[in-house]
Amino acid sequence: MKVLIVDDEPIVRKVLKTMIRWEEYGLQWGGEACDGLEAWELLQQESMDLVVTDILMPRLDGLELVKRLRQAKTDAAVVVLSCLDDFSYVKEAMKQGAHDYILKPTMEPEQLADILVEAKEALLKQRMEKEQREQLHRQLQLSNQAQWGMRLQKCWISGYRDEDLEQDWFQEGRILSSCMIQFTMDSHLSLLGWQWPGAFAYVSLSEQRTLLVYEDIGTSRSVEVEQTLTVQFGLGQESFCLTEVRGIHRADQLYNLVQEHELVRHRLFYDRKASDLAYYGSIDTKDLKERNGILPLEERQNLLKAISGQNEEAMNYWAKQVTVQLEQNQPSVDITYNFIYELLGLAAAFARQQVDVELEHYERQFVSSAAVQAHLSIASLAEWFLEAVSELAGIFQSNAQLTSRNPFVRKAMSFMRQQYHLQISTSDIADHVKLSRSYLSDLYSKETGESLIETLTSIRIQEAKRLLRHREQKVYEVAEAVGFVDPKTFTKTFKKIVGCSPKEYEEQNK
Structure with a gap:
């Protein structure tokens, strides 16, 4: 100990x-x-x-x-x-x-x-x-909520009804309600085995999804469920999506609960202003199936062409068109997630064919199911997707002059990308590469057409642009985050390269 x-x-x-x-x-x-x-x-x-x-x-x-x-x-x-x-x-x-x-x-x-x-x-x-x-708590729980939940889940899987369950739950005209919790993949929380006070049953559909069944008492149950998640488990509201279905008074409604929750989730994903409260039959299932066939395939193809041509302006334009089409056509949430995930994977593959650089950091940050599914609304997903494409364009920009196959030049470039946020100098870069500073500077300039400092500054300004678009930090904080000691020097350098001040850039990208 x-x-x-x-x-x-x-x-x-x-x-x-x-x-x-x-x-x-x-x-x-x-x-x-x-x-x-x-x-x-x-x-x-x-x-x-x-x-x-x-x-x-x-x-x-x-x-x-x-x-x-x-x-x-x-x-x-x-x-x-x-x-x-x-x-x-x-x-x-x-x-x-x-x-x-x-x-x-x-x-x-x-x-x-x-x-x-x-x-x-x-x-x-x-x-x-x-x-x-x-x-003991877990054992007691298995004899109550979990057993009812397993019986309901058995009905879903087998397609057979459970008359004893129906009789018990709907006795004396009782009306039920249900809440489903959909966790993001990065929330690192499993509610398997947890007991929910007041619930008839819970069903652990997966590590990311838990469904609860309550008696409908005339008011929303989602408030108490959300309180349990935020207060007791300490989750932020960005870590889960909570849907509610009320007014369940027939067995056929009970057996279609999962599909109904998915429809409510769909509505909340595309319209976060919508109420969490949903009644049975609020969304047309047939209409949703038709929407699933309408994906921005042409826009995707044009985006990949822009990546192949390293055309930053076209990349940003077609990325925006992809998100616009998704917002308009509203395919199911899972199909939207898969579409974006696969598109980012293709984008990274196309980029790797154009530039001879390591994209492992980029892929860890953007090309993962967890990263995509961390966004619980189309607005958040669209903003993040545009950032991913912009980041890829920035990689092209920082490598525009890098045509050298020289391993020392490549190692210097990699070091600057990894350490740009620190107060590194040309001597630090030379020490890392294990060449003299003067020899590396001459070699780098001949191979790339620009100096080490020019490349380092370009990398820092590109990252600063990303942070400013994110709008989570003040200008002086961005300056410090990308390796500038003095905010005034940062502002002057940014304006010289970008053509406007950091504040003006931030305003333009709202």
Whole structure:
């Protein structure tokens, strides 16, 4: 078990680190911090099992650190170090959940080690009891919500009705409602095994989709489901799409729930202003099937031609036309995702035929199902797709002069692309390539027609344009992000290359 020592006296930290034979006690030195704030920041990055903390420290004291640990629901056991005159603080720390305390003036390393062993054993017991409770919880859940959910799912798969289920759920004219949660692939959260209070059943359709069935009480259930996801699981609203179907009073509606939720999801994807509330039959299934056959194939072909010709203006134009057609024709969400994913894969393949550069970073960022499906509306997906095409155009632009097959030139270019955000110089580039600065500069200029600094500046300005289009950072933050120390120098350089100031560029690309 890992132990963190928190004390503002360096000598105390040094004594504890060196005088206790940690391994003999089944413990491991996990690190040290000079006050509660440094300890809290360290605990955000790395979990600890045991925390030994002084009470009175600058910036953040030990009592506040204990409070934060409990508010964060961490199970780390805390042992408090105290002096004789701050026992009132110790009592408060014990109320907040500290395991034990020890007086610093009389403390011996072995004494502290014994207390830590006791705390370790108590923590292990606590964790074992928690696991047993969770296991019992899962077992109870399987006998209720999950069993009903499995019976409903069996009906969907087999095509046969479950009359007992129908009789139980629709007794005395009961009306049902249903919520479906569609997670993005990068949310890294599975709700398999979770119990939803008030639900008749839940069905885990996949790791990304969970369907819940409730009694329709006349108001939306989506509010409480959303609260569970955002408050209890800490998910942002960009990590999931929540749909609701109400007014379910017939068995045939129950057996078509998944299709109905997909139709509601379709509506929300293309119109985020639409209400989450949906009633059965709100969207024409036949109309949706017809839409699926209308894809921007001609626009896709023209975009790929523009990529083959390295025509930046045409690339941006046809990329925009692709998104316009998708918004107008509104094919199903999954078909739209697949279309964009496949198109970006083709775009990268066409680009690789035109420029002799590594596109691995670009493909990791854009050519993945998770990246595409992270966008829960057509507006967000369209903006991101245009950014992907613009990024590809930027790669063409930065490689326009790069016709050399010389490995040193290629290595210099690759280094600048990877390190442009740092304060690198021509000497740093030469050191990386392992040539003298003067020799590399001459070689690079002869092979590409421009200097190392000109290429580095071009890369930085291209990235700055992307960040400004994204509109998430201020101009001075963009300048720093792309390797400029002085915002004024950045603005002057940007205007010289682009023809307008960063602020004007940002306004033009709203």
